[in-house]
Amino acid sequence: MAVTGTYQRGAGRRAAASQARSGQAGASRPRPAARRRGEKGGVGGAVQRTERKIFGVPERFMRPRLILIATVVLLTAFGCLMIYSASSISSLTSDVLGNDPAYYLKKQLQFIALGGVAAFVLAKVDYHEFTNGRASMPMWGAMVVVLVLVFTPIAGQSTYGASRWISLPLIGNLQPSEFAKIGIVWLAAGVCQQRFDDGTIDDAQFVKNGVLAAVLPLVLIVAQPDKGTTMVIGVALLAMLFFAGFDRRYLGMIALVALAGMVFLSVKDSYSLRRIQIMLDPFQDYYNDGYQLAQGQYAFGSGGLFGVGIGMSRMKYSYLPMAHNDFIFAIIGEECGLVGTLGVLAAFGVIAWQGMKIARCASDLSGRLVAVGCTSLLAFQMLLNVCGVIGIFPLSGKPIPFLSYGGSSIMASLLIVGALVSVSVHSSLPETVHDRTRRTWQQVADESDPGSLTFVSDARPRSARGAVRQEAQGRGAGSAQPQAGSPFRVVAGGAQGRSRGQARPQRGRVTTDANGRRRIDLGPSASDRLRGGSDGPRTRR
Structure with missing residues (x-):
């Protein structure tokens, strides 16, 4: 939630700065009604019109x-x-x-x-x-x-x-x-x-x-x-x-x-x-x-x-x-x-x-x-x-x-x-290029847990991501491969590498700051690593 709030505040500041620059330049053009409402134009408007239904x-x-x-x-x-x-x-x-x-x-x-x-x-x-x-x-x-x-x-x-x-x-x-x-x-x-x-x-x-x-x-x-x-x-x-x-x-x-x-x-x-x-x-x-x-x-x-x-x-x-x-x-x-x-x-x-x-x-x-x-x-x-x-x-x-x-x-x-x-x-919606692309999507799931599909895995600190990549390379030979010519593939996420019923490992730490806000610890920052410590800075040779 802290990350999301930070992003929203940053986006708000960028929008305000952009509006201020537009005002300074003397271009006080209002945004189009289609973009302002999000209903009559743009990608969001097209999706909303397509999904709006009456009796299904x-x-x-x-x-x-x-x-x-x-x-x-x-x-x-x-x-x-x-x-x-x-x-x-x-x-x-x-x-x-x-x-x-x-x-x-x-x-x-x-x-x-x-x-x-x-x-x-x-x-x-x-x-x-x-x-x-x-x-x-x-x-x-x-x-x-x-x-x-x-x-x-x-x-x-x-x-x-x-x-x-x-x-x-x-x-x-x-x-x-x-x-x-x-x-x-x-x-x-x-x-x-x-x-x-x-x-x-x-x-x-x-x-x-x-x-x-x-x-x-x-x-x-x-x-x-x-x-x-x-x-x-x-x-x-x-x-x-x-x-x-x-x-x-x-x-x-x-x-x-x-x-x-x-x-x-x-x-x-x-x-x-x-x-x-x-x-x-x-x-x-x-x-x-x-x-x-x-x-x-x-x-x-x-x-x-x-x-x-x-x-x-x-x-x-x-x-x-x-x-x-x-x-x-x-x-x-x-x-x-x-x-x-x-x-x-x-x-x-x-x-x-x-x-x-x-x-x-x-x-x-x-x-x-x-x-x-x-x-x-x-x-x-x-x-x-x-x-x-x-x-x-x-x-x-x-x-x-x-x-x-x-x-x-x-x-x-x-x-x-x-x-x-x-x-x-007996009329139907015309098929678009996006519909044809979706039909070519393939799912790459782990053999040990067939049928599991997650699009977002567990949060991991930066220090643990190298081990995850090595683990993925080690089991690459046993993973299912997409069909030839597939432009897109969906890869199973956090369920890989576990058998059914096994507890999900905790890869990220959840901390609480002085104001009571919960946030995910993503690991030491670059400034912390430069200050030294028992482990010392990690460099590539």
Whole structure:
């Protein structure tokens, strides 16, 4: 303790002298914040960031995962509340629904339970199984088959002039394009991994695999027609190509061609063209095609800043069609006001931010692209719905993830979250050069005491150190030797030369000075040896 205190006092004096010299020189620069705190920079800060854990998992993996899951849970719970509020009157007055005001809420809870279980299972499965693993090809085949079944009279169901649903027993109608979104993201991430990271395929094979993985399913989705889902998937694919390092010139050309194609399809179809005209002025045909959009704007106007209160909406009394589905954002604006709508947008902003953090911490390119693609799917679909409801983009018929009623929508959204969590769970810290060096360390232990390992031996006076060196040289032939090429070795310390159970020899003396401080006697100093004595000074001849 005396040695330590002396060192600290000496270090303090040196630091004070250095600061005084800096002040005399006129360089009164404060130390950087990273070095001052010891948390954000330097070796100590890096070690602290690496070792900080949450539930035994490094913080940079667990924190975005927990925030993402918590935000999704809150949005889903808020969505159930708003679905009940928006649909209670219409279901209460419907004989077909059994005059049950909680009919849609009960159905939504069933879909949430199914989607939650599927998302939990998906989070446990390694995402590599779907990108380039054994499950990638069966998944692609099942996806294409289901998308083709939509057009068959056996399973296909046409609603509102579009063939987008298939009928399944015990579940009802499901929209395959909602589930195809995540499959396309998985397959596209695997193709980009092969081209840009592994380098196992060339440009021609990259285009071929990309057409099979993404373009073919997109063509089947456009043919339904489902332009809203096509736009969502297209934006996600463009974001993935951008983060994969695709040439930006070609990426811009692809974006322009895709935009021109969507404009052509919107102008070609009469009902899509009508949606564009209604967006520009919903009151020109108030009682027909513009009625829903106009009523939605009335709902926003009635809400004001803080809304009329949860459950107090007037538009849900059959004034606003599909209030619990596509236009639930208008009901949120009426009952929760501008503050409520901004809160929803902020929640999706948190999801997007945490999704990008998961992408940044992913172990490989495919993981980063899966996280980027899934985050883009959720964020852009929300924007597509919100922009359509407030009248700055044509209505697409896409619901808001986690908020709108719909089995396919909520289950697909939860599966996307499960895919994001899978990337976070199966990411690992990258190996550094220091990790590789530690694996080459070898232990040199004494044969008489195997398994003993001490890094610090007993304190010895200077007069005894020569005998210790001679002892070590004498038993050098019987000691274990490190493997060839090992850059570092750990040598057993004070346990050498003793059998088990033998008392540890006392090689240093502990004395107490006049002030009661205990210190280790390290032997005579140089001045004591020069003064003479029985032994006399030790010189080398």
